[in-house]
Amino acid sequence: MVVSDKSLVLLSRSFVNFKSLVLVSCEWFTTDGLAVIAANCRSLRELDLQQNEVDDDNGQWLSCFPESCTSLVSLNTCETCGKIS
Incomplete structure (x- = not known):
């Protein structure tokens, strides 16, 4: 499935209180999109990124969690492809 950073931004702004995000076998998103999820979704309890192809743009997306x-x-x-810092 194709998931863009733009989609992750829209998701994070529209559903700030969601608790679980599972992306399995997705491509076309980067760590910039994950950084937005980390920064905006403060109720997130589960982030499951199995078997995805993630491009690492900034390398610091985990530090975006408050x-x-x-x-x-x-x-x-x-089994996520790409560098996850």
């Missing part, structure tokens, strides 16, 4: 964010319980990057 320091006070304690809601993230599960982060899965199993």
